[in-house]
Amino acid sequence: MKVFVVGANGKIGHHLVRLLADDNQHVVKAMVRKDEQLREMQKLGAEAAIVNLEGGVDQIAEGARGCDAIVFTAGSGGHTGADKTLLVDLDGAVKTIEAAEKSGIKRFIMISALQAHRRENWNEAIKPYYVAKHYADKMLEQSSLTYTIIRPGGLVDKTGTGKITIAEDIIEGAVPREDVAKTIIACLTEGNTYYRAFDLVSGDIPIAEALKMF
Ligand SMILES: NC(=O)c1ccc[n+]([C@@H]2O[C@H](COP(=O)([O-])OP(=O)(O)OC[C@H]3O[C@@H](n4cnc5c(N)ncnc54)[C@H](OP(=O)(O)O)[C@@H]3O)[C@@H](O)[C@H]2O)c1
Numbered sequence: 001m002k003v004f005v006v007g008a009n010g011k012i013g014h015h016l017v018r019l020l021a022d023d024n025q026h027v028v029k030a031m032v033r034k035d036e037q038l039r040e041m042q043k044l045g046a047e048a049a050i051v052n053l054e055g056g057v058d059q060i061a062e063g064a065r066g067c068d069a070i071v072f073t074a075g076s077g078g079h080t081g082a083d084k085t086l087l088v089d090l091d092g093a094v095k096t097i098e099a100a101e102k103s104g105i106k107r108f109i110m111i112s113a114l115q116a117h118r119r120e121n122w123n124e125a126i127k128p129y130y131v132a133k134h135y136a137d138k139m140l141e142q143s144s145l146t147y148t149i150i151r152p153g154g155l156v157d158k159t160g161t162g163k164i165t166i167a168e169d170i171i172e173g174a175v176p177r178e179d180v181a182k183t184i185i186a187c188l189t190e191g192n193t194y195y196r197a198f199d200l201v202s203g204d205i206p207i208a209e210a211l212k213m214f
Contacts (some may be wrong), residue, residue, distance in 0.1 A: 001105070001188055002027040004067040006053070006060075006096055007074030008046070009037045011157065013112060015181035024187065031063050053092030056185030060099035069107035070100050071184055082128040090127060093136035097143050108145040109184055112137050114153040114170065114199050118148065121171065137197065148187045149197035152180050164210050165203025173201025181208050 003020055007013045008030030012026035020028035021044050030041035030048040039088040041048035053074060064070055072093050076084035093110065099160035100108050113120040123130070133151075140147045160178030183200060187193045190211045198214060205213070 001025070001068040002029060002066060003188065004029045004031060004064040004070045004105070005046075006031045006070060006072045006092075007111075008032050008041055008048070009034075010073060010075065012073045012177045012180050012184075014044075015071050016073065017041060017044050019181055019185055020179045026185070026188070028119035029067055029119040031060075032132055047102070053088050053095065055100065057095045057098045060096055061103045064099060064103055064105055069109070069188055070096060070105055070112055071109045071111070071186075072096050078126075081113070085128045085132050089132035090136050094139050095131075097136075097140050097145065098113050099143070100145055101143060106125070106144075106146045107188065108140065108143075108147045109187055110137060110140050110149045111180065112149050112151040112197070114151050114173070114201070116151055117197065118169070119190065141197070148193040148195075150180065150183060150187065151197065151199045153201040155180065161202065161203050161208055163202065164200055164207055165205065166198040166200050166210050166214050168198060170201050175200055175202045179207070183211070186211055 006014050008017050009032045017030050020026045028046040032047040038048045049062040051059050076088035111190055112133045137149050152175050153178050156174050158176045160176040186207045
């Protein structure tokens with residue numbers, strides 16, 4: 001598959017681009033915001049396009065042209081306010097879904113957040129973030145796309161173990177970003193994850209097996 005990575009310059013995004021570039025089943029196109037990021041992605045072996053999620057749906061669609069799948073792993077981050085949470089984490093995600101539909105790109109993987117589907121479990125301190133994730137996920141579920149929604153727990157920068165736990169509900173836990181990236185790649189062609197959503201934390205089951213058993 002040719003995979004368009006939205007948020008390619010991010011921490012999960014970097015793992016994902018590197019792993020996809022080394023994977024002979026897939027080809028990767030990185031969506032970034034700046035020239036220097038574009039050059040870095042090209043050095044990793046990716047094709048790249050400069051697009052900002054605060055721009056129009058057509059710009060995202062143009063960036064993704066020729067791809068077979070889109071992964072949304074962008075985020076406004078903790079250093080910005082609720083305005084960027086709305087503009088990037090919610091509207092940026094929804095515009096990417098619209099761009100996929102407009103371009104006929106059916107496969108879509110969303111990186112959401114642990115328990116984004118359960119209001120009662122949202123962290124009070126970052127409630128607007130959960131609201132954004134919740135409604136972006138709902139829009140994806142209501143779209144015509146072949147989606148998978150991955151809701152990871154707290155992200156850490158440790159080396160991945162390649163082993164995870166996934167379930168409809170996991171209340172707490174953490175997971176290395178590298179294992180999230182590996183899970184995304186395994187989901188791309190795993191039919192058992194199509195039209196499904198799950199929480200993801202570290203565990204003791206190899207990724208491919210966990211996705212088949214779920
Ligand atoms: N932190 C956690 O514990 C946690 C837990 C669960 C889920 N998540 C989710 O996991 C995902 C990835 O996390 P991460 O740690 O890899 O994130 P990250 O390192 O902060 O990367 C986010 C990326 O989004 C890009 N971005 C921000 N605004 C943009 C815009 N307007 N247009 C285009 N790109 C834009 C950033 O671009 P620049 O590089 O140019 O700034 C950055 O590369 C996010 O969706 C996050 O919400 C995080």
